[in-house]
Amino acid sequence: xxxxxxxxxxxxxxxxxxxxxxxxxxxxxxxxxxxxxxxxxxxxxxxxxxxxxxxxxxxxxxxxxxxxxxxxxxxxxxxxxxxxxxxxxxxxxxxxxxxxxxxxxxxxxxxxxxxxxxxxxxxxxxxxxxxxxxxxxxxxxxxxxxxxxxxxxxxxxxxxxxxxxxxxxxxxxxxxxxxxxxxxxxxxxxxxxxxxxxxxxxxxxxxxxxxxxxxxxxxxxxxxxxxxxxxxxxxxxxxxxxxxxxxxxxxxxxxxxxxxxxxxxxxxxxxxxxxxxxxxxxxxxxxxxxxxxxxxxxxxxxxxxxxxxxxxxxxxxxxxxxxxxxxxxxxxxxxxxxxxxxxxxxxxxxxxxxxxxxxxxxxxxxxxxxxxxxxxxx
Numbered sequence: 001x002x003x004x005x006x007x008x009x010x011x012x013x014x015x016x017x018x019x020x021x022x023x024x025x026x027x028x029x030x031x032x033x034x035x036x037x038x039x040x041x042x043x044x045x046x047x048x049x050x051x052x053x054x055x056x057x058x059x060x061x062x063x064x065x066x067x068x069x070x071x072x073x074x075x076x077x078x079x080x081x082x083x084x085x086x087x088x089x090x091x092x093x094x095x096x097x098x099x100x101x102x103x104x105x106x107x108x109x110x111x112x113x114x115x116x117x118x119x120x121x122x123x124x125x126x127x128x129x130x131x132x133x134x135x136x137x138x139x140x141x142x143x144x145x146x147x148x149x150x151x152x153x154x155x156x157x158x159x160x161x162x163x164x165x166x167x168x169x170x171x172x173x174x175x176x177x178x179x180x181x182x183x184x185x186x187x188x189x190x191x192x193x194x195x196x197x198x199x200x201x202x203x204x205x206x207x208x209x210x211x212x213x214x215x216x217x218x219x220x221x222x223x224x225x226x227x228x229x230x231x232x233x234x235x236x237x238x239x240x241x242x243x244x245x246x247x248x249x250x251x252x253x254x255x256x257x258x259x260x261x262x263x264x265x266x267x268x269x270x271x272x273x274x275x276x277x278x279x280x281x282x283x284x285x286x287x288x289x290x291x292x293x294x295x296x297x298x299x300x301x302x303x304x305x306x307x308x309x310x311x312x313x314x315x316x317x318x319x320x321x322x323x324x325x326x327x328x329x330x331x332x333x334x335x336x337x338x339x340x341x342x343x344x345x346x347x348x349x350x351x352x353x354x355x356x357x358x359x360x361x362x363x364x365x366x367x368x369x370x371x372x373x374x375x376x377x378x
Contacts, residue, residue: 009188009226012104012158015068019043020120022073030125030163031072037162046071056119060291066119067104070159075124079133083152088310089346090360093367096152097134097181099165100124103155105186106219108296109247112153114288121154123163131172138178145371151184151205158187166192174199180374182242188222188230194237203275203374204234205242208265210257213249217299224261228268235273240374246280246345248324249301250316258324259331266335274337275373279328280345281321283313311346318351325355341373 019041025031026045035043056062056069075098083094100123102112124130138146150156150169160166166183173181174197182203183193193204206227209217214224222230231241243265245258282301289302306314315321325344332342343366344352349359360366 009222009230010220011161011189012155012187012220013162015104015220016041016070016121016162017068018070020046020069020071022046022071023048025073025125028074028125030127033164034072034123034125034162037164059119060113060294062119063113063116063291064106064295067102067106067121069119070121070123071118072123072125074126075129079124079130080137080148083149089348090344090352090366091346092343092370093147095146095148097130097148097150097169098124098153099130099150099156100154100159102153103158105155105158105221107186107221108217108219108292108299109249109282109284109288109301111284111288113291113295114285115153121159123159127165127168131168134172138176142178144178145375146179147182147367147370147374148179149182149184151182155185155187156183157185157189160192161189164192167196170196170198170202173201176201184242184244186218186221186227188226190230190234193234193239196237198237198239200238200240203240203242204231205244206231207244207246208261209245209247209249210251210254210261212251212253212257217249217296217301224264225268228265231269235270239273240275241269241273242276242278243274244278244280244345245328246278247282248279248328249282250304250320250324251301254324255327258328262328262331262335271335271337271340274340276341276343276370277332277336278343278345279325280347281316281324283309283311283315283346285313289314310348321347322351322354325351329355339373339376341369343369 019038021031021043023045056065079098081096083096102116102121157166169181180201180203182205184205186207211224235241292302307317309315336342352359360369363369
């Protein structure tokens with residue numbers, strides 16, 4: 001389980017050193033399947049109050065140790081919720097499917113560091129409740145088109161060789177004409193997606209960055225070439241694709257770096273398979289700077305100039321954001337298919353107007369733009 005069969009791609013599962021299972025989940029069929037795939041990874045059954053779990057040390061350093069510990073249990077709350085957007089910025093009406101929390105990879109800028117109240121990886125085994133909740137939502141609002149993603153609180157595929165969830169979701173979604181599923185990742189672990197009847201209802205997407213940021217700030221992730229090769233494989237299996245330049249980070253040579261990534265993207269992946277491409281500049285809760293600074297003292301990008309945005313998050317000055325967006329947009333326009341929706345994540349109408357020359361409402365709103373990029377594509 002240490003490496004992918006393709007190009008020696010690292011498997012994030014290989015970083016896990018211990019699996020903890022809640023007592024009431026040990027006999028669940030999904031738990032048994034996961035443990036059967038876990039090989040020699042030690043397993044510990046824990047009590048209901050989790051008191052017998054190993055102490056991983058003081059926060060935030062416990063976040064580093066926690067990435068080696070996977071907790072399997074049941075989600076006793078809701079799986080399916082709207083993305084927590086901010087009314088001050090244009091939102092895409094994304095729907096979040098919460099399959100677990102945290103991931104074995106370690107990005108310096110990861111916002112989850114400021115959200116987590118438990119350092120462990122967690123994964124929910126009660127697939128039956130997840131699918132039931134989706135089914136009920138679709139039945140209650142049959143007129144709505146749902147864009148659903150599993151990558152808000154974890155990486156969609158980081159644990160997939162262990163959990164097999166992607167196969168369950170892809171096959172569930174294949175006949176859902178009123179919805180599309182997005183699996184967002186920084187891995188190249190896509191073997192479970194091969195040979196599935198996906199019905200065009202699953203989009204596989206990758207977060208991309210400049211080569212310098214990917215090498216220094218995205219630890220234990222697949223390389224740019226590995227991500228793009230995995231995307232090309234998914235395209236050959238008929239999947240639609242998406243890419244997210246988020247967060248765009250100001251650093252020496254940023255313009256050349258992002259231009260290089262974009263050129264390599266379109267040299268590897270067929271443009272007609274790409275449904276959408278997002279751009280979003282670095283933004284973060286003020287507490288993240290302190291947490292990441294303690295965990296990654298050699299990273300420098302938090303030391304640039306920032307202002308407080310309308311959502312309380314630190315953001316680059318408007319002029320710098322517009323400059324970076326315009327630079328990437330010029331590069332993307334050179335290569336992208338006209339039907340691909342290129343959009344900004346969590347920016348206001350003024351920024352949209354400066355970058356694109358229009359605002360989403362001019363084209364039916366951002367949700368409609370994204371819906372059409374899936375449904376109008378032949």
